Amino acid sequence: MSTAGKGAARIRRGLNDMSDAIAKLFRSLTHGVYVIGVNDGERHNAFTAAWLCQVAFDPLLLALSVNPGHSSWKILKAAGRFSVNVLGSEQIELAAHFGKPAAGLDKLASVPWHYSARRMPILDDALAWLECAYSHETEAGDHVVVIARVIAGEVIKPDAIPLGYRETGDLDGSSGLYPESF
Ligand SMILES: Cc1cc2nc3c(=O)[nH]c(=O)nc-3n(C[C@H](O)[C@H](O)[C@H](O)COP(=O)(O)O)c2cc1C
Secondary structure, eight states: OOOOHHHHHHHHHHHHHHHHHHHHHHHHHHOOOOEEEOOOOEEEEEEEEEEEEEEEEEEEEEEEEEEESSSHHHHHHHHHHHEEEEETOOOHHHHHTTTSSSSSGGGGGGGGGGEEEEEEEEEESSSEEEEEEEEEEEEEETTTEEEEEEEEEEOOOTTOOOOGGGGGTTTOOOTSSSSSSO
């Protein structure tokens, strides 16, 4: 490799190190891992999400950040509702399964689930579930943040430990998505 080539490789490595440092920094923010269920009466689907948190007490609101390229997004918007299924520390396989694009397949077909009273998909093995009604949304770079009102929910396994996003490593492939500098 030429001196110029070595220099370029060093710069690239430096940039990757910085990007890795930012990825690591963001992994120090704690998140749970959830399966978001959607159904608009014609189609249902579900996808893994970590960017979800409570944002108000009165009314009881959650914020969910969604990549609008996901096939679930159109269904969520059409229905104006979604379910949040809380995964447990032993359920990383479910996070991986629902973290893949549906690509024409029914991801729910291989997993035990049922509809809530309002026909949102609930995983039989979830630790807890919530049902949310779309309130409004705001653009957030390459994602859309949905603010939704929590309208129902239940704890199924009160003693189980929820799965942490940190424990999923790079399951979502996010390490390659962080910028190289702030
Ligand atoms: C651990 C993990 C966390 C994820 N968090 C989010 C998230 O918060 N928001 C999001 O839009 N996608 C998130 N994803 C990516 C989606 O689950 C993934 O792109 C999925 O294929 C979308 O499914 P769909 O195209 O069938 O709707 C996450 C994936 C994993 C594995």
